[in-house]
Structure formats: C-alpha cells, structure tokens
Amino acid sequence: MTITSEKKASESESNLDDVLPVSPELVAEIIHALEIEDKNQIIFLLEPLHSADVADVFEQLNGYHRKALTSFIGSDMEPEVLSELDDRALDHVITEMDDEDVARAITQMESDDAVHVLEDMDAEDQRKIIDALSDEDRIVVEEGLSFPEDSAGRLLQRTLVSVPGRWTVGAVIDYFRTDEDLPDEFHLVFIVDPMHHPIGTAALNKIVRSDSDRLISDIMDEDPTIVPVDMDQEEVAYLFRQYDLTSMGVVDDSGRLIGVITVDDVVDVIEEEAEEDLMRMAGVHETDITESILEASKNRVIWLIVNLATAILASMVIAAFDATIEQMVALAVLMPIVASMGGNAGTQTMTVTVRAIATRDLTSSNVKRIVFKEFSIALVNGVIIAIIIGGLSWVWFDSMPLGGVMATAMIINMVMAGLAGILIPIALDKMDIDPALASSIFVTTITDVVGFFSFLWLASVVLL
C-alpha cells in the first residue's frame, strides 16, 4: 500500500483517515449488504482488505451484524482475522462458527496467535476446539496455555531456526534453501549446543555477508538476550525497548531454547501496558471499551463505591464544622475550591510518579531528589494559587481574614497533595500493590479531608 499525501497542505493531520481502507462508508455498505443478504457483495467488499482490517470491520459492527457476517464468510475467513479481533468480537464470531472451522483456523496460525485466540474463551468452548485439533497442534497449544497469563510463554512462537555451532555458514545457507519446516519469516538464527541450550545468535544479514566456509559459531553474537519462559510480559517489553531488540530467545526451566519472541508481538504489549496505567488510574477496566453494558457497569461501579466511601469521609469532616458553617455560609461556598485544587495538584504529581515508576525512571537512587522536586513544585504552585484565590476571596466577601484563611488552607492542601501524590504511589509500589490502580483513592481522600479540615478549622479559629 502506498500512502500518498496529496492533501497534506490543507489537512495533513487527518490524511491517514482518508486512505485507511475501513471507512465509515465501507462499514455502511457492508451493513447494507448484510441486511439484503447479498453474499457476493460482502465478499467483493472484504476481499481486498488485509486481515487486520477485516477484524476492524467486525469490531465496528454490533453483535447482530457480527454474527450475520460470520455466518456469511465463516469458513472462508483468513485465520489471522481471528487473532486480530478484540475479546468480545472474537467471542461473537467464534460462537457463530463451527468448531471444526475454528480448529482448522487455529491449526494455520502461529502458536502465539493460537494461544491468544484460545486463552479468553470459556473452558467448555476451549475444550471442544482443542479436542478438534491434531495431536501435534494440541500439544503445542496446551503447553502455550500452561504458561502463566501475561508471561513470555504466551508471546512466543515455537517455530524458529536453530543450528549447531560447528556448521559452516555455507551449510546454514543450504539448510535455509532445502528445509521445508522453517518459519515463513525470520531474521535471526539461534546457535545451540547438543542439549539445545542457546549459545549465540546470528542475524541473517550477517550470515549472507560472511564467507561460506567460516564456522557459524565464529560470527555469532555470543551474548544475545535470552529470557525465561515465565518472565512477565511487561519485563519482556522493557528489555526490547531498553536494548532496541528485534527478537529474543526464550528458554524453559532447564535452559533449553523453546521459542522466540519478535518485536511485533511486543508492540501490542507496550501499548497495552501504558494504556493499562491510564485506565486503572481512572478506575476502568483495561478492556472496558469492548465490554458489554453490564460488564462495564459492574467493573466501574466498584470503583465508584470506593470513591463514595472517601467522599462520605470528607463529608464527615464538614459535618464536624456544621456550627461554623451555619455562622458563616461563605465557608460553604469556598470550601470546595480548596478540595478541588488539592485534587488537581495531587493528580498531576501522582500521574508523573506512576509513569516514572512504570518506566523505571524513579528508583531508589533518585527518589530523594524527586520527592524534593515534587515538594518544591507543590510549594511554588501552592503559593501562586493561594495568592490568586486569597485575593479573590477577600474581594468577593469583602473580608481580608477570610482571604487569609483561604490562602493558608490552599498552601497547606496543595503541599499535602504534592507529597501524597508522590509518596503514596512509591509506598504502594514497595508493598507490591499496583500504584496505578490504588493511588488515586488515597490521594483524593487525603486532599479532600485535608482540604476541608484545614480550611474549616482555620476559619473556626481565626474568623469566629
């Protein structure tokens, strides 16, 4: 596909939308063809698409149309379409397909894609499809599923190219030419010892450029990155980024080479991990966008109930000062500002901290420096906001003492917010609790409670 940029001058921002094949118009045409049951038209529309784009078409349709489309093209579908679908669309499509068609598709996939398709099915469906596989495929798939979720084992492809170190470059190239079982795509050859332990790797471009009578072990990279099969996928992704890798060998408990992870498999992991932080900090499930209304409601309401408890806690602080508020209703008007600004400042610091922990930019080597930095930022910005809102409150309610109370409470709360925003994620991380998931509850509670308390307490002491 050559993507041209003819209209770059006027609207370069959106030129990708204009050339990507799955346009809203195409989806509308497919829906129309589904409704008039015009199978030829559907095939005509889908035929030119890449399987990733066909998967996108499925994801754009509602459940009813997904099932209709599956029943029209089910047995003709490229196996790769299944591996590109999100969980919910996959569920709709697979439920509609014959088990034999699903099993046949899985047989044609790379092992990591096959495991990906099977891992989120319910146990009964999974069993039926695995039983329909050949013995050989069943063993590979069952082993893949036996690795922990989100581990290197779930990402690896079983087919790789491995040769003994005593082979010459010429012998290796002959092997490429004659062996039928090599993967369709590979960039790297593993050199293994007789126990199948990896002892090095050689990139294809290095092999083709070497003299054919040299030993492959003489030209190999003797220190390739090799990881255990149970390594967490987040750590796998970190290694790919840190060392700009294109592929990585994976070994089992006894150090035998069992597969390879390539960077294109890790690209999705990298995006997922950053997205996970974003979603968790807002209290939504990572897969929320593809969940049904009831699933999404259920997953989100838990977070809302926890937040309700913290909001009630903050209200109890206010209730403790009800007599004060009764005497001076201006306090009720101003108090949400203190709490809200603390919440915003705390969220800023917390977001930076959660990402810095995830990207390993915040470590015990620099933690003191960064805590000091956050404290300083909180103090500087607290003073700026305090001056603005203190002055405005003074003018609004024509009371300098009220302005002073507001400004003081604002500084206290924003400094507390800054400290909470950095110390809470660090503490949670030390306790092995995901800071993205739990920090904001604690930070909000602190900024609300401290915000209302400092303002109302100061007011009760100074003003009444």
Add this chain to the structure above:
Amino acid sequence: MTITSEKKASESESNLDDVLPVSPELVAEIIHALEIEDKNQIIFLLEPLHSADVADVFEQLNGYHRKALTSFIGSDMEPEVLSELDDRALDHVITEMDDEDVARAITQMESDDAVHVLEDMDAEDQRKIIDALSDEDRIVVEEGLSFPEDSAGRLLQRTLVSVPGRWTVGAVIDYFRTDEDLPDEFHLVFIVDPMHHPIGTAALNKIVRSDSDRLISDIMDEDPTIVPVDMDQEEVAYLFRQYDLTSMGVVDDSGRLIGVITVDDVVDVIEEEAEEDLMRMAGVHETDITESILEASKNRVIWLIVNLATAILASMVIAAFDATIEQMVALAVLMPIVASMGGNAGTQTMTVTVRAIATRDLTSSNVKRIVFKEFSIALVNGVIIAIIIGGLSWVWFDSMPLGGVMATAMIINMVMAGLAGILIPIALDKMDIDPALASSIFVTTITDVVGFFSFLWLASVVLL
C-alpha cells in the same frame, strides 16, 4: 545477556530488577567514585554496561554528578549513549562536552539518532555542532531537521538496501557480499525503478531461500507499505501496529525512496503516544519527569489556574443558594458528594473515550452505539450509587425527603457526567482539538456545576 529466573517461586514479579545492570548500589558506587575522583573505578564500573544502561546511569544522577561524569568519560563515550539520554540529561552532558566530541559522536550515529540528539538543543549549540560536521553529514542532518517534528522524516534512517528489479537473486546476494556501504543491520531489500521509486520489497529470508537465477522482481512483495516523509509519527505507529510491520519505506514529495523506518524506532513512539494521553489528561507536560522544578511548576500551574476558574464557577452556583444552605447546613455537608461522584463517573467515561479515539476504536460507524452504551452505564451506576447514598443520607440526617433529593441529584449528575464524558471528547476531536488535553476541564466543570445546582435547587424546592 541470559536472564535467569532462579528465584521465580518467591518473587517472580521483581526478578528483572535483580538482574538489570543499573542497580541503586551501582549508582551509589559511581557517585562515590565521582566524589573521590577515581577515574579508573568509574571506567571499570561503566565498561560492562550497554550504552542504554550508561544513559540510565546519567539519568539517575543529579546535574552536578552528570557533569562530573561527563568530564571524566566525555571523549570515550559511546555515541549511542547520547541518543538514549532524556532531554534534560542530554542538555547537561552536551554542555559539558567539547563541540568536536559531540560532532564526532553524531557522525557515528544513524541519521535518525543524530537528528534526535540535535532537535531539542537550543539554536546556537545546534549551529556550532552542525558546523563541526563534515559536508556530507551536515547535509543529511540538516535535511533531517527540515522535516516537521514528530513526522516520519524524523524517524527514518537514510541507509537502506535498494536494488533494480532486473537483478537476479544471485546478483543481489553478491551485492550483499561485496558492497561496503550497506547498513550494519537490515532485514529487507527495496526494489526500485530507475527514478528510485520503490516498486516492491523482498525480505532477506525470502531472498536466501530463492533460486539464484530468479529475478528479484519475481519474488518481491509488490504492495509494501510506503509512506510520505511528512506523515505524523502517530499515524506511522498506527500502520506498524495494524499491519504488524517490521519496516516501512519512506518517500519524498516526488515519490523517490529516501529512507526506511524500522519497528524498533517506532516502539518508543508507541509508548510515548499512550503516555502523552495519560499525562495530558492530568494536566502535566509529557516531559515533566525530566524538567527542572521551575519548568515543571510553570507548565503545571497553567492547568491549575484553568481548573481554579472552573472551581470558582462551581462556587458561584453554591453562592446562589447561600440562603438555602443557611437554613439547612446538612446541604453543605452532602453537596460535595454529588459533585465528587459525578467527577469520578465522568472521568471513567472520558478516559475510555479518549483512548478509543486514539486507537481508532471509536469511529462514526459505531459512535451511536457507544454513546448509547455510555448513557446506559451511567444510568445503571447512577441508580446504584443513588440508592446507597440516598439511604445513607436519610439515616444520617433522619430525613426521607433529604435522602430523596440526594438520590435524585445523584442520578441527574451521573447521567450528565456520562454524557459529558463521551460527547465532549468526540466534539473536541471533531474540532481538531486534542481530546486528551482539553476534555477534563469541560467534564469537571459540567459535573461540578450540574452536581451543585441540581442538588441545591432540588433541595430549595422540595425541602424548604
């Protein structure tokens, strides 16, 4: 590097920290060696590290130690260390290095890394270093810098392998063996016409497995992904993900092949783009973590001031009901709960929407369905939270009408929050405003204003 998992049983979560070379202990040893000015010890400690890890060491140090380390190892530093540094550390290191050393390092880099190092320098430093380059390197670097920031042009490597279509496979392999100017690493060969327009690509593994007398044009992929040099990097990253690409050709305005982007260059873009959404939604700059205290304060306080304005707006709503609150102080106690829960529910919907727009999961084909879904979730969860807080308020203040007002206001605000959370990002996106940057201001304003107004207005009508 072989990463073992000996202690997987007890603490598999943290095993990467145990094996990564840049430990807090190492950083402490380096700082100690810097302070006693033991150059040999510093070189001994840094020598075994990958250049990405050396860059991490620099990032962990404070400004003073960064400069000290630079002056010790400056001219011996691997060029790749510079390209791995974050902006602030790079600034510290380059300021301390001789311009000639920087220029020499840049000469040894890939063209995309050289541009990356130069692009964020201030104009004067950049000029001095560019002037110190050879004519040939200067042309490449200046052209790289002439492409728009965050465009394909900034990511591309100039060195690639291109051959005419009439060459045989054997001729291509001979060319690999004899040409000295080929890149160190390549997986793909571009086939070009006499005008240097790309007409196809062939993967290395396909070439080595083909008969040597076949024409390269017979085995090439005739429809590779080719993008214009001014395409936005976010769109480049999208294409890599969507089509599981490992590399992509880049053409200039006249369609001539000028470079190649490889997936490892895009991995960082993918992570940055997801991180950008997270940071922007919280009102912090993407590079906040590496900014100085004053830069970070300045960038964050703008957001805080905008939020202050929205908080004042909400206060003005409260002020309009000051007589109502004076008569019934329980309202002041309960009202922040309504606003806070609306804010949380709105943030959930908004986060999902912002991501769905960024990942192209939300399109005009399915927008109606997803708005309906969000409305339904908001209604379901609004009713659940309303029942809980309505009941609690009734008991707390021993007033059924107050409980009823609380429950009604909660449902109104949470439904509004859900609608605002999806409709505002969509509207901003249509207006070409980044939804991650601007949505939360509008959503919070709506949830605060609607929350306080609906509760206090209902209370004034029903209860007084």
